[in-house]
Amino acid sequence: MTSPTPPAEPQFADRTYRSTSALVCGVLLLVLLAVMAGDALFQGKGQAPWLALAALLTAVPLIVAFTLRPAVFVNDERIRVRNPFRTIRLPWTEVADVRAGYSSELIAAGGAKYQLWAVPVSLRDRKRASRAAARVPHKDAYGRFSPGAGAGSDAHQHTAPPIAAADQTIMELRGLAERAGEPTGESTGTTGSVRWAYEVIAPAVAGAVLFVVLWAIG
Known part of the structure; x- marks a missing residue:
């Protein structure tokens, strides 16, 4: 046996x-x-x-x-959100969206919303990233680099515009959720839980x- x-x-x-x-x-x-x-x-x-x-x-x-x-732990299968008074554990198949407005939020497939305390949104950081992005040379519709503060000897090196740290984290989390596919609502052997x-x-x-x-x- x-x-x-x-x-x-x-x-x-x-x-x-x-x-x-x-x-x-x-x-x-x-x-x-x-x-x-x-x-x-x-x-x-x-x-x-x-x-x-x-x-x-x-x-x-x-x-x-x-x-x-507060902390957020993720892998390819699930996300675990440790907030001040609760711990939320969800497989990616039960996550509908991850977004950041004035705060970072995890939206479960059932409609429940959980704030991500470990990913605070800084409006100052966003403004700083926006100003830095405006100085990064970018191509126009004809493939030419636009002139500006960032143009010059490095204009041939097209770099992605900088973004705020919280927005970068949300993009990474959303990418993991999208990789898992659309929420199906069917049992996959791993269910979410909320513990006080x-x-x-x-x-x-x-x-x-x-x-x-x-x-x-x-």
């Missing part, structure tokens, strides 16, 4: 998208909070240490949730309740 063949492992690791600025801000906020709360914990009197502990219990999970936690991040919610709520109780009895 032969043993069942184990499922094939993914050939490549997931590609990860995260916001560098959010990571930096998160680390700085945690360091600042540790310095402020540490002073109250070790040198405070009365209820000050307990209030500082409750504030830490509330603030640390929230800072982690909104800065360090109770490991973030629970300590934040507990810390908030403790802080209110200590403040009330103090």
Whole structure:
């Protein structure tokens, strides 16, 4: 009797998208909070240490949730979106669209919308990319390069116009979704799921309740 063949492992690791600025801000906020709360914990009197502990219990999970936690993991089969309080897992066959307006969104085949916190849209970045694209030489209808700031010795090298980082990420995600084909609504053996991040919610709520109780009895 032969043993069942184990499922094939993914050939490549997931590609990860995260916001560098959010990571930096998160680390700085945690360091600042540790310095402020540490002073109250070790040198405070009365209820000050307990209030500082409750504030830490509330603030640390929230800072982690909104800065360090958000990420998007993708491979050729599915996308996993880790937002501050939820984790969404969808196969590409259940993704209708990925778009970026004033925020980045994942549209499921059923119509549900999920924001991609790890891919923030920067209007300033878009304006900067638009100005840079205007300086890139491009061909007209006759195949001639247009004159301008970018024309000159490098005019013969036609380069793609620069785009904002968020828009570039959305283009890559949309390409993976389009490669999987149109959503069929049929079961493919892999279904989507949405899971709440109770490991973030629970300590934040507990810390908030403790802080209110200590403040009330103090």
